[in-house]
Amino acid sequence: xxxxxxRLEGEWIKNCNCAFGCPCDFNALPTEGYCKGMVGxxxxxxxxxxxxxxxxxxxxxxxxxxxxHEGNGQLQPIIDERATPExxxxxxNIMSGKNSAEGTLFQILSLIVTKMHEPLFVPFEFSFxxxxxxxRVVAKGVLETEVEPIKNPVTGAPHRIQVVMxxxxxHLAAEVASANIxxxxxxxxxxxxxxSSLANVVQTPEGVxx
Numbered sequence: 001x002x003x004x005x006x007r008l009e010g011e012w013i014k015n016c017n018c019a020f021g022c023p024c025d026f027n028a029l030p031t032e033g034y035c036k037g038m039v040g041x042x043x044x045x046x047x048x049x050x051x052x053x054x055x056x057x058x059x060x061x062x063x064x065x066x067x068x069h070e071g072n073g074q075l076q077p078i079i080d081e082r083a084t085p086e087x088x089x090x091x092x093n094i095m096s097g098k099n100s101a102e103g104t105l106f107q108i109l110s111l112i113v114t115k116m117h118e119p120l121f122v123p124f125e126f127s128f129x130x131x132x133x134x135x136r137v138v139a140k141g142v143l144e145t146e147v148e149p150i151k152n153p154v155t156g157a158p159h160r161i162q163v164v165m166x167x168x169x170x171h172l173a174a175e176v177a178s179a180n181i182x183x184x185x186x187x188x189x190x191x192x193x194x195x196s197s198l199a200n201v202v203q204t205p206e207g208v209x210x
Contacts, residue, residue, distance in 0.1 A: 004099040006048040006090075007204050011128040012171060013040045013135055014197040015145050015179035022195045024068055025163055035064040035073075036189040038145060038181060040137045041201075042126045048090035048099075056080045057124040058091055059139055061187040068112055075109070076117035076186045078139045080124050088121070104207040105169050117186040130198045133160070133177040142185040147177045147196045163197065171199035172208055 016022060016037025018030055040059035047053055057080045064073040077095060079088060093099055097110030125138040135147040149158035164173045179196035183189050202210040 004049055004093065004205065006094055006099060007202065008041065008043055008046040008053070008094065009202045010041050010043040010046065010200070011130070012199045012201040013128065013137060013147070014038075014170070015147065015181050016195050017189065017191045018195045020150055020176055020178065020195050021161075021163070022197060025165065029067050034066060035062065035068060036187065037062055038143060038183065040126070042128060048093055051086050051090040053087055053090060056083050056087060056091070057126050059137060059143060061143060061183045061185060063187045063189070064112070071112040071114060073113045074115040074117065074187055075113045077119040078142060078185070079119055079121050081121045083121070092119075099205055101206050103169065104205070105203060108169065120185060128198065130175050130200060133158070133175050133198060135196070135198055143183050145179055145181045147179050147198065150176065150178045169207060171197070171201045172210065174199035
């Protein structure tokens with residue numbers, strides 16, 4: 001069970017190699033049989049115990065040979081270089097899953113990731129417009145991803161669709177969009193026109209609060 005007081009409020013992005021409408025959200029198998037992707041968050045307000053985390057960005061690239069619940073995944077943490085040593089330790093304490101209840105996002109990640117690559121500390125660029133379905137994350141020298149609305153294949157008009165998950169452990173509702181990803185760190189891959197989820201989230205030791 002959770003042992004520490006922490007909270008992360010902010011803008012959440014999940015981009016992967018699957019077709020629009022991430023199969024994981026539907027307990028289905030990955031589009032291509034495997035999952036390569038990234039998650040990222042700009043913390044608008046957050047803390048771990050007495051350490052404030054407001055304004056920091058973190059991300060991670062992941063690689064799973066099959067469905068996520070089958071495990072055997074790899075993950076590389078990417079942390080905002082502006083984070084102080086205390087803030088870095090705080091973020092690692094949250095991401096470790098050791099301070100979260102069973103069945104919550106970071107606790108689940110701790111079970112399905114078997115290889116953790118060395119963390120990177122780099123400058124970030126982060127722009128995010130959930131309702132516009134537009135976002136961009138750059139972790140200098142290691143990761144770039146852009147998000148735009150899905151386009152109607154006939155008219156080219158922006159297409160809007162949402163996923164609502166009342167019992168979701170990652171988010172409760174997200175806008176679905178189209179992503180390009182270029183990952184050049186320990187986990188290398190590139191996608192064009194693949195899935196993106198954009199959400200405003202509140203994560204706590206007991207799970208998603210909003």
